[in-house]
Amino acid sequence: MRRTFQIAGMGLSGLLVNWGRTILTMLGIVIGVAAVVLLASLGNGIQKSISGQINDLGPNLITISPGTSGEQDGGDNGPFGAAAASTLTPEDARLVAGLPGVAAASSNVSTVAPVGQRTVSFSGVDPSYDEVRAVGLTAGRFVEGRGEIVLSQADARRLLDSGPDEAVGKTLSVGTPPEEVPERDPEQGSAQGPEQLPEQLPEGVPERLREQVSERLPQDAAPEQAQEPTQEPASEPVRKYEVVGVVEASEVEFGPPVPESSYMSTADALEIAGVETVGQIVVQAERAGAVDWAVDGIGREVRAAHDGARDFSVITQRELLSTFTEITDQLKIFLAGIAGISLLVGGIGVMNIMLVSVAERTREIGVRKALGATNADVLFQFLLEAVLLSLIGGVIGVAVGIAGSAVLPEILTDLPPAVVTANEVALAFGVSALIGVVFGVLPAYRSARLQPVEALRRE
Amino acid sequence: MKVIEARELTKVYGRGEGRVEALAGVSLDVEPGEWVSVVGPSGSGKSTLMNLLGLLDRPTSGNYALDGREVSGLRGGDLARARRELIGFVFQSYNLLPRQSARKNVELPLVYAGTRGAERRKRALAALEQVELSDRAGHRPPELSGGQKQRVAIARALVSRPAMLLADEPTGNLDTKSGEGILDLFGELNATGVTLIVVTHDPEVARRGDRIVDIRDGLVFADERSRGLEVGE
Ligand SMILES: Nc1ncnc2c1ncn2[C@@H]1O[C@H](COP(=O)(O)OP(=O)(O)OP(=O)(O)O)[C@@H](O)[C@H]1O
Ligand SMILES: [Mg+2]
Numbered sequence: 194m195r196r197t198f199q200i201a202g203m204g205l206s207g208l209l210v211n212w213g214r215t216i217l218t219m220l221g222i223v224i225g226v227a228a229v230v231l232l233a234s235l236g237n238g239i240q241k242s243i244s245g246q247i248n249d250l251g252p253n254l255i256t257i258s259p260g261t262s263g264e265q266d267g268g269d270n271g272p273f274g275a276a277a278a279s280t281l282t283p284e285d286a287r288l289v290a291g292l293p294g295v296a297a298a299s300s301n302v303s304t305v306a307p308v309g310q311r312t313v314s315f316s317g318v319d320p321s322y323d324e325v326r327a328v329g330l331t332a333g334r335f336v337e338g339r340g341e342i343v344l345s346q347a348d349a350r351r352l353l354d355s356g357p358d359e360a361v362g363k364t365l366s367v368g369t370p371p372e373e374v375p376e377r378d379p380e381q382g383s384a385q386g387p388e389q390l391p392e393q394l395p396e397g398v399p400e401r402l403r404e405q406v407s408e409r410l411p412q413d414a415a416p417e418q419a420q421e422p423t424q425e426p427a428s429e430p431v432r433k434y435e436v437v438g439v440v441e442a443s444e445v446e447f448g449p450p451v452p453e454s455s456y457m458s459t460a461d462a463l464e465i466a467g468v469e470t471v472g473q474i475v476v477q478a479e480r481a482g483a484v485d486w487a488v489d490g491i492g493r494e495v496r497a498a499h500d501g502a503r504d505f506s507v508i509t510q511r512e513l514l515s516t517f518t519e520i521t522d523q524l525k526i527f528l529a530g531i532a533g534i535s536l537l538v539g540g541i542g543v544m545n546i547m548l549v550s551v552a553e554r555t556r557e558i559g560v561r562k563a564l565g566a567t568n569a570d571v572l573f574q575f576l577l578e579a580v581l582l583s584l585i586g587g588v589i590g591v592a593v594g595i596a597g598s599a600v601l602p603e604i605l606t607d608l609p610p611a612v613v614t615a616n617e618v619a620l621a622f623g624v625s626a627l628i629g630v631v632f633g634v635l636p637a638y639r640s641a642r643l644q645p646v647e648a649l650r651r652e
Numbered sequence: 653m654k655v656i657e658a659r660e661l662t663k664v665y666g667r668g669e670g671r672v673e674a675l676a677g678v679s680l681d682v683e684p685g686e687w688v689s690v691v692g693p694s695g696s697g698k699s700t701l702m703n704l705l706g707l708l709d710r711p712t713s714g715n716y717a718l719d720g721r722e723v724s725g726l727r728g729g730d731l732a733r734a735r736r737e738l739i740g741f742v743f744q745s746y747n748l749l750p751r752q753s754a755r756k757n758v759e760l761p762l763v764y765a766g767t768r769g770a771e772r773r774k775r776a777l778a779a780l781e782q783v784e785l786s787d788r789a790g791h792r793p794p795e796l797s798g799g800q801k802q803r804v805a806i807a808r809a810l811v812s813r814p815a816m817l818l819a820d821e822p823t824g825n826l827d828t829k830s831g832e833g834i835l836d837l838f839g840e841l842n843a844t845g846v847t848l849i850v851v852t853h854d855p856e857v858a859r860r861g862d863r864i865v866d867i868r869d870g871l872v873f874a875d876e877r878s879r880g881l882e883v884g885e
Contacts, residue, residue: 196766203763210751560747563708564808565736565764567729645708645735649747 197573200566204574208581214550219586221546222625225539226590227597229621232535234598234611236528242609244521253296253484254325254510255476257281257289257491279470280504283459285495286319286474292494294487296479297324300471302462306367313348313367316454317462317471325477328456333361333438336456342367343438345453357439367434367457368465432461484509536621540628543583547632551575555640559648562641571641572634579633583626590625591618653720655816655847656682656705661714662870663700674700676870677714684815687838687848689861689878697870698851699820705849706741706818707734719815736761740809742819746801748793754780754804755789761812779807783837799830806837816847823857835860 208215259279283300290298302317322328323335328343336343342365344352349360440453463469476491478484488507496503558571595618598611640648663675674697682688690698703709704716707723716724718738726734748757758776767775780789783803793801802822809817819838823831835857842848850861858864859878866874 195768196764199763199766199768199772202769203760206756207752556747557749560749561760561764562732563706563735563741563747564761565732565812567732567764569729570732570764644710646703647709649708649743 196570200570200574201577204577205581207574208578215582218546218550218582219589221542222583222586222629223590223593225542226587226621226625227593228535229532229539229625230591230594230613230618231597231601231611233528233532233617233621234594234613235601235608236532237612237614237617238598238602238609240521240525240528241612243517243524253478253481255478255484255487255491256508256510256513257285257474257476257495258506258508259470259472259504260506279468279472280499280502281471281474282469283319283463283471285498285505286459286471288494288498289474289476289491290321292487292490294479294483294490296477297321298474298476299325300459301473301475302459302466302468302471304462304466306465308352308365308367311351313352313455315342315457315462315465317457317459317466319459322456322475325475329441330438331441332357333436335438336458337437339458339461340432340434341437341458342434343440343456344436345440345455346442347453348455349436349439353436360436360439363436364433365436366432368432434461484511532617536624539621540624543625543628544632547579547629548636551633551636551640554637555643555648555651558637558640559643559645559651562648563645568638568641572638575637576630576634579630580626582633583629586629587622587626591622594618594621653684654681654717655684655686655719656680656849657717657720658705659715661701661704661711661716663697663704663709664712674870675704675711678867678870678872680705680865680872680875682816682847682849684847685842685845686863687842687850687861689858689864690849690851690867691853691855691858691864692867692873694853696867698867700870701867702818702820702849702851706739707731708741732764736764736812738815740806740812740814740817742802742805742809742817742822744821744824746793746805746825748801748804748808750793753790753792754785754796754807757793757804758808758811760808765812775811776807779811780804782810783807797830798826799833802826802830802834803837806834810841810846816849817841818849820851821853822850823852823854831857 259281281300286298286300289295299319299322300317301322304315304317305312306315307313316322318336320335320337328335330343331346333343344360346357349355349357352365353360353363355363434457440455442453457465459471463471476487478487488509491507492503495505499505561571561574562568595613598613602608602610640651658678658680660677660679661675662673662677665672665674676697678697678701680701690701692698700709704711707718707726711724714724715722718734721734723731723734723738748754749760755773755776758779759772762772762775777786777789780786783806785800785803785807788796788800788804793804796804802825806817806819806822817838822838823834826834831854838848838850839860848861850857852858861878864874864876864878865872
């Protein structure tokens with residue numbers, strides 16, 4: 194017992210005296226553990242961010258898209274199948290909204306409209322869209338009728354150069370003015386602007402604002418017209434829209450782009466786009482259990498409304514989710530592979546440094562044995578050293594790995610925040626410690642079994 | 653009782669083509685307090701014999717008693733204990749731990765004997781004083797001269813007060829003056845009763861011993877009293 198104690202003390206002082214070798218060995222373990230923790234945590238973060246975004250869509254969401262695809266003909270096109278010319282109309286949306294099991298339904302028309310010198314993407318939706326997709330607003334309210342728009346934060350900044358709160362209540366001219374407008378001189382324009390469109394501006398918009406907006410109109414809108422030949426000026430009269438709300442900044446950090454949209458009413462969007470059909474109808478079922486029921490109703494009733502033509506497809510969020518799950522599952526395997534490889538590489542690094550540092554101590558083992566150390570004494574000393582190095586190196590490695598997981602996504606902003614899990618930390622630590630101890634002791638064991646002369650003969 | 657009683661020790665290295673019979677049957681008795689010089693041509697088996705006597709290697713056959721106790725069959729803890737309690741071994745190449753101070757090097761055998769720190773330090777310093785190196789106790793081997801290193805190694809061999817000191821060419825790496833110092837030290841130790849077995853190539857060094865054992869081709873070729881010879885001539 195006392196011998197053990199003396200040998201332990203000597204082993205520890207040996208680690209301090211040979212600090213160069215100690216630090217080098219520990220560094221190998223630190224790097225191995227830190228790399229594994231870092232990679233695993235980054236991988237977790239990516240996966241969590243993707244599945245989080247999918248789940249954010251909500252489990253009760255049903256999407257009606259034009260064209261046939263999905264369940265009916267075997268899903269060749271997948272949930273994102275190429276849509277034929279749309280056959281869905283706002284009336285379909287109203288029909289669906291009244292079906293049993295459906296909480297809310299809204300059309301969704303995407304359009305692009307010039308606003309001043311800029312081009313803005315709008316989603317034309319019904320007021321009920323907010324119920325279906327829970328659009329978060331930082332200021333104001335959602336679109337409730339024609340002549341109203343809700344801007345994304347980015348658009349509010351771009352168009353009005355203002356924060357969310359100041360943007361609400363402002364008026365914007367959306368659409369391209371008729372040909373004549375740019376030819377008018379500014380004085381005339383300013384006088385005629387308000388006259389021309391009085392009914393499109395909601396009550397209560399201050400006169401001053403109306404003038405401001407219309408003053409900019411002729412000059413600003415002219416270049417837009419030339420740049421956007423696809424849009425028909427005739428069907429796009431300039432209208433004044435009141436900004437009634439601003440969308441909350443998206444918290445999406447990574448993954449498939451979910452662009453922040455600006456919103457207007459379905460009717461306005463149809464008018465600007467010059468079409469009569471909507472791109473999509475989004476439906477919120479009353480509850481998860483009502484999804485299948487609602488899907489049946491939608492299939493039946495919309496088909497009937499379309500004179501029996503199954504010219505649309507109904508996709509539930511669950512189906513969409515399962516597609517994404519396949520992707521994230523593959524990602525998971527891929528990331529697990531990377532973590533596994535880094536564990537292997539880290540482990541080999543630890544093994545190597547241990548093998549080298551112990552192998553060059555064969556002579557020392559010979560000296561110790563010649564002076565009266567037993568094999569057990571030698572093994573005990575090397576075990577103690579390996580355990581200590583592995584533990585301290587492992588703890589530092591975990592700390593470095595966690596710190597790196599916190600810092601790296603800050604530097605590389607495209608990365609989602611890393612998610613450090615106890616399992617992976619324990620695995621990285623455990624595997625490195627085990628390898629460190631095994632390969633710290635194994636060569637020592639081989640050397641200790643030699644006769645002292647043989648150990649002393651080694652260089 | 654004899655310090656060493658070796659009977660028909662043989663040592664064979666390798667087998668087949670590479671087989672070398674380094675010792676072909678050496679018997680040797682050493683009385684307490686004797687100083688035995690071992691001489692012989694290179695490759696004759698001197699080091700092999702010393703390693704067997706110092707329990708650093710196993711004989712292929714033969715028997716060996718130390719202080720009247722049969723040690724050729726010892727293993728594990730008993731063997732380690734015999735090494736640290738009965739034998740002090742001095743190597744030609746010192747074999748000090750390079751990163752440890754002289755004192756720590758001298759303490760090593762006591763660590764394995766389980767001696768407590770304070771006692772260990774005291775005895776190590778005493779041993780260093782015996783080899784006149786008290787002022788170098790804190791120095792590490794690379795900071796010492798060859799002669800000083802060999803003195804540290806001798807202090808380490810003496811610190812557990814063994815029955816005998818085995819030295820394989822202890823002055824082989826040293827200049828004449830340093831070598832003289834080591835031999836004087838051996839003389840003093842021998843005068844206090846320490847049994848010495850010293851391998852050397854140098855006839856001058858060999859004559860310091862009471863007895864010269866000449867090894868040739870793994871056998872004892874001659875074994876005679878050196879002082880008696882000198883006196884006789
Ligand atoms: N580990 C070994 N493996 C094989 N042969 C060995 C080994 N050690 C020694 N020998 C052989 O045994 C014989 C005796 O060697 P030893 O070292 O005992 O000689 P020595 O008398 O000490 O020589 P020197 O005076 O040169 O030191 C030599 O022929 C040598 O080649
Ligand atoms: Mg030799």
